[in-house]
Amino acid sequence: MQKLLVCYKWVLDEQDIKITGDLSLDTSKAKYKISDYDKNAIEAGALLAEQHGVAVEALTFGNAAVKQSLKDALSRGLDKVFWIGDAAAEQADAFVTANVLAAAIKKAGQFALILCGEGSADAYSQQTASRLAVLLGIPAITFVQQLSITDGKVTAIRKLGDCTEAVTVTGPAVISVLPEINKPRIPGLKQVMGAAKKPAAEWKLNDLGLAAGDLTPKVRKLSVQGYVMDRKKVIFKEADQADNVAKLVASLAQEGLC
Amino acid sequence: MPGIWIYSEDSAVARQLLTAGLELKTSMNQAVGVLTPNSEDAQSFVAAGADKVYVVRGSNPWPESYAGAVADILGREEAAVVLAGGTLRGKDLAAKVAAAMQAGLVTDAATITYANGNIETSRLIYGGLAVCTEAVALPAFVTIPPRTFAEAPAQGNGAGEVVTVEAANEDERISVTNVCPIVRQGTDIAGASRVVCVGRGLNKQEDLSLAAALAAAVGAEIGCTRGISEDYHWLPNDRYIGISGQKVKPELYIGMGISGQVQHVVGVRDAKVIVAIDTNEKSLLFEAADYGIVGDLYEVVPLLTKALQK
Numbered sequence: 001m002q003k004l005l006v007c008y009k010w011v012l013d014e015q016d017i018k019i020t021g022d023l024s025l026d027t028s029k030a031k032y033k034i035s036d037y038d039k040n041a042i043e044a045g046a047l048l049a050e051q052h053g054v055a056v057e058a059l060t061f062g063n064a065a066v067k068q069s070l071k072d073a074l075s076r077g078l079d080k081v082f083w084i085g086d087a088a089a090e091q092a093d094a095f096v097t098a099n100v101l102a103a104a105i106k107k108a109g110q111f112a113l114i115l116c117g118e119g120s121a122d123a124y125s126q127q128t129a130s131r132l133a134v135l136l137g138i139p140a141i142t143f144v145q146q147l148s149i150t151d152g153k154v155t156a157i158r159k160l161g162d163c164t165e166a167v168t169v170t171g172p173a174v175i176s177v178l179p180e181i182n183k184p185r186i187p188g189l190k191q192v193m194g195a196a197k198k199p200a201a202e203w204k205l206n207d208l209g210l211a212a213g214d215l216t217p218k219v220r221k222l223s224v225q226g227y228v229m230d231r232k233k234v235i236f237k238e239a240d241q242a243d244n245v246a247k248l249v250a251s252l253a254q255e256g257l258c
Numbered sequence: 259m260p261g262i263w264i265y266s267e268d269s270a271v272a273r274q275l276l277t278a279g280l281e282l283k284t285s286m287n288q289a290v291g292v293l294t295p296n297s298e299d300a301q302s303f304v305a306a307g308a309d310k311v312y313v314v315r316g317s318n319p320w321p322e323s324y325a326g327a328v329a330d331i332l333g334r335e336e337a338a339v340v341l342a343g344g345t346l347r348g349k350d351l352a353a354k355v356a357a358a359m360q361a362g363l364v365t366d367a368a369t370i371t372y373a374n375g376n377i378e379t380s381r382l383i384y385g386g387l388a389v390c391t392e393a394v395a396l397p398a399f400v401t402i403p404p405r406t407f408a409e410a411p412a413q414g415n416g417a418g419e420v421v422t423v424e425a426a427n428e429d430e431r432i433s434v435t436n437v438c439p440i441v442r443q444g445t446d447i448a449g450a451s452r453v454v455c456v457g458r459g460l461n462k463q464e465d466l467s468l469a470a471a472l473a474a475a476v477g478a479e480i481g482c483t484r485g486i487s488e489d490y491h492w493l494p495n496d497r498y499i500g501i502s503g504q505k506v507k508p509e510l511y512i513g514m515g516i517s518g519q520v521q522h523v524v525g526v527r528d529a530k531v532i533v534a535i536d537t538n539e540k541s542l543l544f545e546a547a548d549y550g551i552v553g554d555l556y557e558v559v560p561l562l563t564k565a566l567q568k
Contacts, residue, residue, distance in 0.1 A: 019416065074505040095357075125363075125364075130357065131353050132352070134325075134358050137431050143346050160345070161345060163439045163440060164436070164438055167432060169431055179487055179502060216542075218394060219392050219395075220392060220395075221390060222393075225388060226388050226389075235552060237539065240554050245561040249565045258566055
């Protein structure tokens with residue numbers, strides 16, 4: 001079996017992003033993380049690689065900060081990371097991202113499977129796996145909750161809201177996994193130390209042979225505004241819970257809810 | 259025909275998108291068409307105002323396999339705007355077709371307008387923390403979640419034409435089997451009028467009985483946060499509410515022992531009244547609540563259950 005590839009995204013941790021008074025976002029305190037959904041993809045790749053005795057590599061495209069992701073990624077069972085750190089990633093839409101990843105995958109070699117998370121924790125566009133499959137000319141199996149490989153055949157159980165289905169693919173494919181597929185490992189000290197010795201290959205955007213049009217986003221951000229809930233926020237916090245409950249019930253009665 | 263094209267494998271969703279498509283028809287002064295794999299519904303789209311309907315008929319019933327045929331038709335028609343139903347199957351197909359046509363695609367748009375020669379959309383990002391307004395160059399692809407718009411009503415005198423196109427959608431690399439509906443325990447919480455939701459403030463699985471008693475008292479379904487279903491497996495995955503789980507629109511939502519992370523709160527934003535119960539006064543759910551009680555859910559919930567039973 002050929003080696004496996006996982007694509008991951010290095011994103012701002014949304015829990016550290018603050019909404020300021022004018023509804024703009026303050027990201028100055030926000031650290032980066034591997035997108036949560038992609039941790040499941042990395043884990044799925046690492047587990048399959050261990051089971052079948054093949055290598056599992058990863059690919060990431062981000063801004064200059066993406067270099068900081070290598071140690072965390074490599075401590076999660078990956079053998080190697082290819083990374084592209086370029087300011088173009090800041091404005092990239094799914095069209096540009098898929099073009100960059102597809103060009104890099106063609107350069108990185110032949111893979112049995114290419115694994116992605118179902119969406120990213122920041123933009124959650126859920127497009128990358130499907131777009132990659134088209135650009136690479138191979139099938140896409142999206143929203144997968146169970147994955148196995150037997151005799152070179154990949155069997156995936158997809159979950160699609162109201163139903164599940166089993167999809168079997170021969171030959172290479174792009175897979176997007178749901179968070180429920182596994183529980184990502186928490187790297188121990190040994191894995192973290194070991195990560196420092198593993199290889200990482202930097203590629204420049206210019207080396208991927210992409211035309212200017214391939215790198216020009218089709219979707220442009222016009223504005224980003226913090227979402228503010230307009231709620232009553234009547235909070236009862238007396239020591240006497242019977243009293244609090246009585247006040248809450250009175251409020252619900254007023255709303256016509258009891 | 260350049261213009262606005264609609265696709266969904268779910269005909270009810272396609273009729274909802276027709277409502278958005280007919281608005282764009284007015285602002286863009288272009289015709290609106292529908293692509294459907296469901297021949298039996300073609301006339302309903304014409305009746306609801308579609309100027310042209312393509313029935314795409316292939317021998318492979320897997321909806322995802324229609325991407326190539328849909329891209330061919332849209333390319334030939336020189337589509338300006340494509341609205342696709344935001345089911346998971348629809349998102350998969352839309353991304354494939356957009357890639358084939360080298361087009362931009364906005365996922366899960368809440369609003370869509372035509373402005374300055376582009377399609378402008380708004381959508382949630384960062385797990386629901388912020389709203390992002392974007393401009394998509396034509397041809398512009400947009401997926402719209404089911405139930406964002408009401409279905410376009412039948413107008414009675416539809417004059418649109420229906421054309422059937424054969425699609426070569428067999429792919430010997432892929433076989434699909436065991437297509438089975440998920441058996442849900444209880445009714446679907448997405449449509450529930452009242453929801454009682456539990457989070458990690460609950461100490462053990464047995465204590466779900468507290469939530470069950472409150473739910474019974476107010477006539478609610480039980481939902482949970484992602485941790486309760488995916489990490490603890492105390493409730494099925496289709497019970498968890500949040501950005502990647504269920505979105506609920508009840509008249510009453512009561513959350514207990516919930517920290518109120520934005521990924522969860524985004525799933526309850528459309529609730530009419532939100533009630534939060536948590537020991538931690540700093541729980542973010544209080545920020546998103548209409549009413550709240552700061553207190554131990556083990557003390558508050560039984561009291562509330564008793565009061566509401568009366």
